[in-house]
Amino acid sequence: MSSVLQARVELASLPQADAKAFRADLAARLSAGQRLVTLYARRDGDEALVTAVLQQPDGALAVTRATMSAAQGYHELTSDFPALHCFEREMHEQAGLRVAGHPWLKPVRFEGQDQAAMNAYPWYRVKGKEVHEVAVGPIHAGVIEPGSFRFMCHGEQVQHLEIHLGYQHRGVEARLLGKDPRTLTPLVETIAGDTTIAHAWASVAGLETLADVAPGAESQRLRAVMLELERVGMHLAGLSGLAADIGHVQGSTSYGRLRTTAINTSMRLCGSRFGRGAVRPGGVRVDASPERWAELKKNVALLRADLEPINELFTSARTVRHRLAGVGVLSTAQAQALGVVGLAARASGLPLDARRHGGGLWQAAPIEPVTRADGDCQARAHVRLGELDASLAWLARLADDAPPAAAAPLKLGALAPRQLVVSVVEGWRGEVVHALETGPAGELLHYKVQDPSLRNWMGLAIAVRRNEISDFPICNKSFDLSYCGNDL
Amino acid sequence: MSRFKALRVRASQGTQYIPDVRQATPAGHRGRPAISTAPCTDGCKACVDVCPTRAVTLAPLAIDLGRCVFCNLCAEACPPKKIDFTPAVQMAATARDALFVREGDTAALRARAHATFSKLFGRSLKLRQVSAGGCNACELELNAAANVNFDVGRFGIDWVASPRHADALVLTGPLTRTMRDAVRLAWDAMPEPRFLVAVGACTISGGLHEGPASDRAFLDEVGPALYVPGCPPHPLTFVNAVLDLLGAP
Numbered sequence: 095m096s097s098v099l100q101a102r103v104e105l106a107s108l109p110q111a112d113a114k115a116f117r118a119d120l121a122a123r124l125s126a127g128q129r130l131v132t133l134y135a136r137r138d139g140d141e142a143l144v145t146a147v148l149q150q151p152d153g154a155l156a157v158t159r160a161t162m163s164a165a166q167g168y169h170e171l172t173s174d175f176p177a178l179h180c181f182e183r184e185m186h187e188q189a190g191l192r193v194a195g196h197p198w199l200k201p202v203r204f205e206g207q208d209q210a211a212m213n214a215y216p217w218y219r220v221k222g223k224e225v226h227e228v229a230v231g232p233i234h235a236g237v238i239e240p241g242s243f244r245f246m247c248h249g250e251q252v253q254h255l256e257i258h259l260g261y262q263h264r265g266v267e268a269r270l271l272g273k274d275p276r277t278l279t280p281l282v283e284t285i286a287g288d289t290t291i292a293h294a295w296a297s298v299a300g301l302e303t304l305a306d307v308a309p310g311a312e313s314q315r316l317r318a319v320m321l322e323l324e325r326v327g328m329h330l331a332g333l334s335g336l337a338a339d340i341g342h343v344q345g346s347t348s349y350g351r352l353r354t355t356a357i358n359t360s361m362r363l364c365g366s367r368f369g370r371g372a373v374r375p376g377g378v379r380v381d382a383s384p385e386r387w388a389e390l391k392k393n394v395a396l397l398r399a400d401l402e403p404i405n406e407l408f409t410s411a412r413t414v415r416h417r418l419a420g421v422g423v424l425s426t427a428q429a430q431a432l433g434v435v436g437l438a439a440r441a442s443g444l445p446l447d448a449r450r451h452g453g454g455l456w457q458a459a460p461i462e463p464v465t466r467a468d469g470d471c472q473a474r475a476h477v478r479l480g481e482l483d484a485s486l487a488w489l490a491r492l493a494d495d496a497p498p499a500a501a502a503p504l505k506l507g508a509l510a511p512r513q514l515v516v517s518v519v520e521g522w523r524g525e526v527v528h529a530l531e532t533g534p535a536g537e538l539l540h541y542k543v544q545d546p547s548l549r550n551w552m553g554l555a556i557a558v559r560r561n562e563i564s565d566f567p568i569c570n571k572s573f574d575l576s577y578c579g580n581d582l
Numbered sequence: 583m584s585r586f587k588a589l590r591v592r593a594s595q596g597t598q599y600i601p602d603v604r605q606a607t608p609a610g611h612r613g614r615p616a617i618s619t620a621p622c623t624d625g626c627k628a629c630v631d632v633c634p635t636r637a638v639t640l641a642p643l644a645i646d647l648g649r650c651v652f653c654n655l656c657a658e659a660c661p662p663k664k665i666d667f668t669p670a671v672q673m674a675a676t677a678r679d680a681l682f683v684r685e686g687d688t689a690a691l692r693a694r695a696h697a698t699f700s701k702l703f704g705r706s707l708k709l710r711q712v713s714a715g716g717c718n719a720c721e722l723e724l725n726a727a728a729n730v731n732f733d734v735g736r737f738g739i740d741w742v743a744s745p746r747h748a749d750a751l752v753l754t755g756p757l758t759r760t761m762r763d764a765v766r767l768a769w770d771a772m773p774e775p776r777f778l779v780a781v782g783a784c785t786i787s788g789g790l791h792e793g794p795a796s797d798r799a800f801l802d803e804v805g806p807a808l809y810v811p812g813c814p815p816h817p818l819t820f821v822n823a824v825l826d827l828l829g830a831p
Contacts, residue, residue, distance in 0.1 A: 204760055206794075206795075207760070208762055208797065209763040233764055233768055236741075236743070237713075237725045239713045240764065263715075263758055263759075264715050264756060264758060264791040264793075264795050265793055266791075280651055281790045287716075287717030287814065344588060344591055347729070348591055350726075350730065351598045351730045354729065363610075366652070367611075368814070370653065370813065371612070371654050403587065403591050578716070581760075
């Protein structure tokens with residue numbers, strides 16, 4: 095077991111449905127309670143190869159595939175299953191697939207275009223005498239990535255927020271097909287720079303499965319240590335930003351400086367505060383010498399001790415509670431319908447967590463998902479606080495054992511031909527999905543990257559409804575989504 | 583009650599700032615590379631082959647820090663172990679062609695102080711950051727430069743929200759085509775005197791994201807006054823680069 099939730103399919107044995115059968119099957123599976131993990135298309139001449147990956151109630155992944163005429167396509171499912179909206183839009187944009195009847199077939203990221211094209215974005219309009227609009231971006235006030243927001247307001251109340259992205263599009267997926275995939279980990283590490291480890295792990299796990307190489311338990315432990323340190327560092331960064339947006343200065347400075355401790359721990363283990371270079375195909379490049387391991391243990395203990403009074407201050411402060419509670423609510427039903435994942439889903443009562451089904455290390459040393467029922471900004475903050483505790487307790491237990499033996503990464507040979515491997519890693523925002531498909535010579539035919547942000551942006555848009563514009567910064571920070579992860 | 587809680591937090595926090603950012607070296611950080619003069623293995627070009635950004639060139643062996651992403655692959659591949667990424671954070675330049683480390687180089691690669699910059703901005707420098715394809719690593723590190731540890735505020739350096747209030751535009755990312763107009767608008771909104779800072783391999787050279795999705799005409803037209811290499815640069819690299827440019831002690 096690789097500690098990564100995976101599905102491997104021999105393409106020769108995968109039935110190729112036609113458009114009608116595929117649509118009916120997908121609708122039936124979704125109605126029966128299977129959860130869509132990803133849905134994407136590859137253009138092949140006049141045809142589009144459409145792949146759907148679903149998670150069954152027991153956590154296992156199932157893959158279905160259809161070949162259809164790109165010009166004819168199929169009739170949309172978004173109206174019945176809103177979680178599909180971003181995938182159907184993406185398939186239309188990336189593969190030129192016709193998705194008949196889609197309620198809002200707007201570009202996801204304006205691939206291959208420049209900013210002039212984006213200025214013609216077809217915004218929704220809310221009509222009425224007292225209606226006004228507020229446009230924000232693409233450049234925002236802080237040191238942060240760009241994206242465009244438009245608030246459609248009635249008086250002080252936001253009726254709808256439309257989020258228009260694409261400003262960060264760098265052409266990552268195309269570049270991943272340009273070179274030997276075994277050499278591309280440095281590029282994968284920058285798909286979303288704050289999710290370096292989760293993207294790198296999802297990528298190398300796919301390559302390792304295709305090359306029939308299984309890194310040992312020691313490598314898995316070190317990857318998991320780096321993943322949890324990334325989660326701790328980014329949760330602290332997010333809480334610091336959230337506290338700053340409320341004006342809770344002590345929370346902001348304290349969480350901010352504790353992030354320094356967390357990411358410096360990553361740096362001591364692998365040379366980079368973001369975990370760059372730690373995960374490599376076939377293993378890890380992590381210095382797990384007894385001295386470094388003792389530092390890990392010391393720093394985790396320090397973080398746990400320091401967090402205790404700060405969390406108490408932050409969660410009990412009247413200003414914080416008043417600002418967060420009841421603001422930016424995303425109900426369980428909404429989160430489920432929109433296919434929201436990760437910490438936002440858990441804050442709306444959905445216990446989604448790829449670590450529960452990854453097997454391997456996660457089975458031997460599980461981390462229980464932290465959930466809250468309310469779905470508001472407070473719930474998302476409390477999920478992050480709970481996950482900090484859970485990950486630090488887990489790291490403390492792991493650090494009690496002897497450090498894993500260091501080993502050079504195993505060599506990866508040729509990739510198996512005509513395979514599809516889907517890998518899901520639970521990053522700090524949510525599930526990171528990498529799907530790799532090989533051709534007849536073992537060459538990569540398709541590389542689909544999916545950051546959790548692609549799905550969660552719509553969760554933010556819906557959560558802001560009926561709130562005031564002044565609530566937007568804390569709603570935005572509580573979801574803490576990636577722009578470049580969406581724009582690729 | 584909450585006053586006691588606040589005092590407890592303050593007591594546990596203690597003093598966090600780095601007293602001397604000019605001397606601080608983060609142990610374990612993969613920073614400025616050093617290349618020894620040991621002879622190469624005959625005909626070997628392993629370092630060139632493994633580099634993901636074509637940052638390494640031979641005869642003499644040199645690393646272009648404007649392209650380097652500090653992944654360590656060249657150092658791992660080199661049979662005589664000529665390349666070593668040291669923890670040193672001091673590296674920056676005021677000219678693109680000065681961003682090279684060659685075999686045998688021992689001097690720190692520092693931005694040259696400039697009397698005009700020192701006179702105009704030495705006591706107060708307001709920065710407007712714009713990300714144009716940055717992956718949020720550079721952005722997080724630039725944010726961190728203002729936290730209680732690195733605390734650039736003590737030098738009169740601040741991030742500001744409006745380009746109208748800014749003295750310098752700090753760019754990150756490979757300059758995506760979809761941000762082309764926005765970057766220009768931000769620059770045009772800045773009053774003179776103003777200057778441009780290029781942060782990270784993506785902005786300086788395209789780095790890992792060099793390609794058709796980026797449009798670098800703006801950079802060619804308005805040359806950066808300061809280059810800060812890294813992927814991402816450590817906050818200390820950025821702080822020291824700016825202080826060097828301003829001629830700070």
